Amino acid sequence: MSRRTITRADLTEAVYQEVGLSRNESADLVEMVLEEIADALAAGDSVKIASFGTFIVRQKGLRRGRNPKTGEEVPILPRRVLSFRASHILKAHINGENS
Amino acid sequence: MTRSQLIAQLVHRNPHLLARDAERVVATVFGSISDALADGDRVELRGFGAFSVKRRDARQGRNPRTGETVPVGVKNAPYFKTGKELRDRLNDGHDGDDDDDDC
Numbered sequence: 001m002s003r004r005t006i007t008r009a010d011l012t013e014a015v016y017q018e019v020g021l022s023r024n025e026s027a028d029l030v031e032m033v034l035e036e037i038a039d040a041l042a043a044g045d046s047v048k049i050a051s052f053g054t055f056i057v058r059q060k061g062l063r064r065g066r067n068p069k070t071g072e073e074v075p076i077l078p079r080r081v082l083s084f085r086a087s088h089i090l091k092a093h094i095n096g097e098n099s
Numbered sequence: 100m101t102r103s104q105l106i107a108q109l110v111h112r113n114p115h116l117l118a119r120d121a122e123r124v125v126a127t128v129f130g131s132i133s134d135a136l137a138d139g140d141r142v143e144l145r146g147f148g149a150f151s152v153k154r155r156d157a158r159q160g161r162n163p164r165t166g167e168t169v170p171v172g173v174k175n176a177p178y179f180k181t182g183k184e185l186r187d188r189l190n191d192g193h194d195g196d197d198d199d200d201d202c
Contacts, residue, residue: 005141005143010135029109041188
């Protein structure tokens with residue numbers, strides 16, 4: 001297995017190759033895709049990308065935590081966290097199955 | 100928001116972009132991420148988050164209906180870690196804990 005890290009630049013290149021828009025436009029569109037998803041999530045919406053997965057915003061309540069270094073008890077305030085659930089298709093793809 | 104709403108939003112923001120091309124942009128972005136993960140690669144999108152693959156060891160599972168024990172083989176599971184900027188945005192700029200972050 002290779003161990004590469006894919007970044008925005010690689011996604012831009014893929015869009016440039018596949019869609020045939022300019023490199024600049026491709027870069028802008030990749031950014032916009034991420035922006036639109038982030039905006040929807042920040043507004044508290046879930047984002048469902050068919051055949052890829054779903055991003056869900058979850059509300060976490062107040063709980064007691066501990067500073068692992070000092071052992072001191074500290075409250076963990078209520079917060080919103082993001083979870084990602086991969087679709088069956090993505091899971092199958094990652095496990096080398098055809099679906 | 101769904102995939103089709105995302106495509107509509109891209110078209111809305113780019114009046115000269117054909118709906119067909121917007122669709123291909125979205126398909127290419129998520130297709131590239133999926134293919135990278137299938138190759139065992141990591142995808143790091145700063146400010147947004149990082150996708151990686153975690154190996155799940157073989158284990159003894161249970162059929163929830165019959166209670167019968169069944170072996171579950173090794174498998175790989177996709178994992179997403181939210182980026183710092185997005186995590187902060189979800190909490191209106193102030194995050195509860197300021198732990199490490201790599202993206």
